[in-house]
Amino acid sequence: MLLADHEHRIELRPLRYQFPVVSGDQYDDNWLVIGGEVTTLEGSWSFTDPCLLTDEARQISPWLRAVGGAMLTGTQPDLHFLEPVVSFGRTGSGFVRVHLSQEAAPPWLDGDERLDELVVEIKATAAGLRQAAEEWDRCLAPFPPR
Template identity: 85%
Template sequence: MLLTDHEHRITLRPLRYQFPVVSGDQYDDNWLVAGGEVTTPEGSWSFTAPCLLTDEARQISPWLRAAGGATPAGTHLDLHFLEPVLAFGHTGSGPVRVHLSHEAAPPWLDGDERLTEYVIEIKATAAGLRQAADEWDRCLVPFPPR
């Protein structure tokens, strides 16, 4: 999926299950490795991290559609996951916030700085958010819950 505006570009996609062989463990069987490419005025980087469970990954598209819809001002739409690598936020007006930390943090951050969320504000259009949601859904097809 692509989230972009005139200054920022974030591409995010599920790449594979972290563990290719099903073991019968509901968590290990359903961890997805996500890949991302990020461009901001401060710099560009990419990351690969096992950071989403399959059911968490399926929450992203509805969240994007809600963020692109008619959300009352002052409403907070936050989407956090078990692993703190990636999160999303939106206040009902203004930009979508993408929170990146740990493995997804910019490479110029050191040590404990990588544990603090690096927030990117993207002034995405409603159409752009719907398109990103549709693309994310297509990318998830090969990764059903196991």
């Protein structure tokens, strides 16, 4: 899934289950390792972290579509997950906010700075958000809840 404008670029994709063998534990069986590549005016970095459960990952594309549909009217609540590594929000002026912390934070942040969220605001269009949602669904298809 790619979210980008002329200043920022964030690409997220599910890579694999954290644990390849099913153990019967609803959490351990369903953690997805997410790969991310981020470019901001401050710099570029990448991360890989098991930060989304399969059910959480399935909330992203409907959220993107809802935000795209409500771009000029209405509001959409922020999208947060069990692990606070990645989350999503929006502004009333057509920007999508991607919140990155901990393992997804830029490498130039140290210690406690990595616990604070770095917020990347991306100017979004309804068409761009639909495309990102479709791409996320395609990438997520090989990873059903187990």
